[in-house]
């Protein structure tokens with residue numbers, strides 16, 4: 591029965607071991623009523639327990655919420671092992687619902703740290719078409735330019751993940767964002783939020799342009815073949831002029 595597996599999260603991986611010996615107490619209506627109440631409780635709490643057992647493997651093991659859930663589960667298991675009449679049903683319900691609420695808060699915080707939102711995604715797209723980057727791409731065609739720097743920059747820019755569709759109601763039914771399948775325990779988590787990494791990439795681009803300008807200045811000063819510089823310079827700026835014209839600027 592599925593409620594048994596769902597509820598296993600609470601009762602320690604097995605079906606309840608404290609099921610009263612019904613053979614000896616068949617006529618005890620009170621016990622039967624209590625068992626019925628327990629079964630109802632199991633069904634009711636089963637889906638939340640099942641959700642929480644998924645949630646426990648979504649967040650990294652060292653996350654404070656995981657520790658909190660483990661402790662709460664142990665405490666509940668102990669109480670359940672003694673509560674034969676579902677006397678504390680309201681308390682169990684409250685504990686599980688609170689755990690779920692805390693999980694949703696923790697997950698959303700982690701999700702918004704790891705993902706770009708709508709505005710940030712626009713900023714990223716603008717950065718992809720930024721004149722500085724376009725000039726570097728053209729210049730990358732010139733031998734002697736350190737193109738690996740540009741490749742690394744573009745990889746970082748493209749590596750940022752966007753997701754702006756997650757909201758709280760969605761997470762009440764699914765423990766993982768259905769739009770981007772974000773699983774903090776399975777992703778290489780960055781310490782710096784995605785939005786901050788995006789801002790840093792803008793600064794990095796300035797730095798990259800400055801570096802390359804220095805290399806070009808070296809060409810101009812005659813420490814590198816002038817023709818190469820001249821060709822690259824003209825190609826880059828012709829390209830930029832054409833793009834600017836196309837965009838009606």
Ligand SMILES: [Zn+2]
Pocket residue numbers: 701705753754755756767768769770771772
């Ligand atoms: Zn998402």
